[in-house]
Amino acid sequence: MKRLQLQRWSSTVLSPRARTGYCLHQQLYSSRLRYQSTASPVQAESAPHDGVDMFDDPKMMSQVRRVHRRKSNLAYxxxxxxAATKSAKLAALHARLYLPSRLPLQTLARTLVDATADANADFNNESLATLGHDLLTYYTTEHLLCNYPRLPLTVIFAAMYAYAGPKTLAAMAKEWGVELAALPGGEVDPGFLQFQRVDPGTDVDANSDLQSARPYAAQKNWRKTVTSKIFYDDEFGDQIKGAVTTGAGSGVTAELASATFVRAVMGAIYLHAGRPAAKRFFEQHFLSRHLNISELFNFSQPARDLARLCARENFEPPVAKIVSETGRKSRHPVFVVGIFSGQDKLGEGAGASLLEARERAALAALKGWYLYSPLNARVPSSMEEEGAAPWKPVYVDLGEVIV
Structure with missing residues (x-):
């Protein structure tokens, strides 16, 4: 009550100039006491002499404001x-990525705050990263399944990891010029990626009680089957580890924090600019990266797999024939062998021996089958665009040959 009466008195009796000085004095009085009690010897020497009020010195006033602002930021x-609107690093990152203008700097600054730096869900990037992770998985999966419908499941998992895995996302964050903060805090520039680092000597790859996380899969011993990878593994075909502890106080690696940041950027674009902008960002930054899918195959017995494939598709049994050879009796012979199914040549390979050339020809035939890509393939998300053509079902293959 006395404070309210004092405010009314100051607003009615004092002049405008005196009222401004009075309000400033009330705001900085506590800062003045803290400054005088915690001043260093250098600050004490620069303090005003007796009889001179610090509020009459503009330099001292600005110094008090800086001390007060620094002390208040340390509390966060x-x-x-x-602070996002005053960060040059944040504005440069926004322009460098050519982000939509509807994405504010405040949201971009939030994507740079990991959950281990700030446990408050309103200020960290955990929710944005969850949305971005689902979008990246969805767009990558539909791209692979619609453009390469015959890929084996293991190759799809490897391609998924190459496009949207944590190592790829961490490399992208580094290419974007994102720098890591040594320690999170309120005084750090919002343009730095802030996270709590793991303690030295911590085993970050240790599984935490897999048996209790998935007891049914462990009891049935389905870890060796392809179906178990679909139902019980993550989007990359890896074992789902125990619950990861997040929040202030725990730590993460720089790779995981960078990957979470990239996912959060994807989610922020989707929320502020919509689906078209998010898909355009995905095509520009993810699908534009070259990936040679033919190098992801790893067949142990390609000749046997090719014979099983021809039997399933009712083709004639594959037969290996010599197409050409040179230097059979020299130190470096070269044999070119073709795999034929009736009159059709399925593949061709060259090697220093007939067996090596036959294996390479069978491998080329298998890759030619699994790397089939339909012309003008459409993905389901293309129906979200305005004025999209009627949907036509995509080609669905029988699947890989299980041996």
């Missing part, structure tokens, strides 16, 4: 929201 686990 992450930079305040209003």
């Amino acid at each position: 686990p992450s930079p305040p929201v209003e």
Whole structure:
């Protein structure tokens, strides 16, 4: 009550100039006391002499404001929201990635705050990263399945990891010029990626109680089957480890924090600019990266797999024939062998021996079958565009040959 009466008195009796000085004095009085009690010897020497009020010295006033602002920012686990508009690093990152103008700098600054730096869900990137992770998985999966419908499951998992795996996302964050903060805090520039690092000597690859996480899969011993990878593994075909502890106090690796940041950027674009902008960002930054899928295959017995494939598709049994050879009795012979199914040549390979050339020809035939890609393939997300043509079902293959 006395404070309210004092405010009314100051607003009615004092002049505008005196009222401004009075309000400033009330705001900085506590800072003044803290400054005088915690001043270093250098600051004490520069303090005003007796009889001179610090509020009459503009330099001292600005120094008090800086001290007060620094002390208030130290109370926050992450930079305040209003600091995003004053960060040159953040504005440069926004322009470098050519992000939509509807994506504010405040949201971009939030994508750089990991959950281990700030446990408050309103200021970290955990929710944005969850949305971005689902979008990246969806767009990558539909691209692979619609453009390469015959790929084996293991190759799809490898391609998924190559496009949207944590190592790829961490490399992208580094290519974008994102720098890592040594420690998170309210005084850090919002343009730095902030996260709590793991303690030295921590085993980050240790599984935490897989038996309790998935007891049914462990009891049935389905870890060796292809079906178990679909139902019980992550989107990359890897074993799902135990629950990961997140929040302030725990730590993550720089790779995981960078990957979470890239996913959060994807989710932020989707929320602020919509689906077309998010898909355009995915095509520009993810699908534009060259991936040679033919190098992801690893057949142990290609001749046997090719024979099983021809039997399933009702083709004539594959037969290996010599197409050409040179230097059979020299130190470096070269044999060119073709795999034929009736009158059709399925593949061709060259090697220093007939067996090596036959294996390479069978491998080329298998890759020619599994790398089939239909012309003008459409993905399901293309129906979200305005004025999209009627949907036509995509080609669905029988699947890989299980041996």
